[in-house]
Amino acid sequence: VNLDYEVRQGDHRPMTLVFAKDASPSAIREALLARRTAAWSGRMLVGEEQYLEPIFTRSVVTLNPSIELTGRRTAYLQIENRSDLAYELTGGTGPTELQVPRALVLQPGRVVLLALRARSVPKDSSGTLWEKDITLNYQVANLKVAPEQGLAVALTAHVRLVAP
Numbered sequence: 001v002n003l004d005y006e007v008r009q010g011d012h013r014p015m016t017l018v019f020a021k022d023a024s025p026s027a028i029r030e031a032l033l034a035r036r037t038a039a040w041s042g043r044m045l046v047g048e049e050q051y052l053e054p055i056f057t058r059s060v061v062t063l064n065p066s067i068e069l070t071g072r073r074t075a076y077l078q079i080e081n082r083s084d085l086a087y088e089l090t091g092g093t094g095p096t097e098l099q100v101p102r103a104l105v106l107q108p109g110r111v112v113l114l115a116l117r118a119r120s121v122p123k124d125s126s127g128t129l130w131e132k133d134i135t136l137n138y139q140v141a142n143l144k145v146a147p148e149q150g151l152a153v154a155l156t157a158h159v160r161l162v163a164p
Helices: 025-033 050-061
Strands: 015-018 036-039 044-047 060-062 067-070 074-080 089-094 104-106 110-118 128-146 150-164
Touching: 015 025, 036 050, 044 050, 050 060, 050 128, 050 150, 060 150, 067 074, 067 110, 074 104, 089 110, 104 110, 110 150
Parallel strands: 044 128, 067 150
Antiparallel strands: 015 036, 036 044, 060 074, 074 110, 089 104, 089 128, 128 150
């Protein structure tokens, strides 16, 4: 069967993930009958939100959850994906004061830089202009919780904007 897949390029045969209480045949049967499953094929994982959300949140870590923006210079959040699946983030939104990437791919086993930049900085300003916790909202396009609907996720950080 493996000859049908380009394993060296990261391809794999489709799999059913079963969320069972243990590895016994009876627990697996109970989970299957209760529909505690997700399907993984290619770059797509399909299942109920209650099962996909923990997979994402436990595998994605912000390594530097507190950053400082200086003027309009770009600063980067370091986002690590500890899973074997690339996450395709789309529809990025955040606070109106910041420019946020609309799309981002979190490659498996890698750290990706998420660029943040202040939209404007008042001229002749000095010191700290603002400091707050922010939420960046995305849809994970390849974690499907319904037809044409990716998993909604939020990345959080603490941002401080200082004058240049």
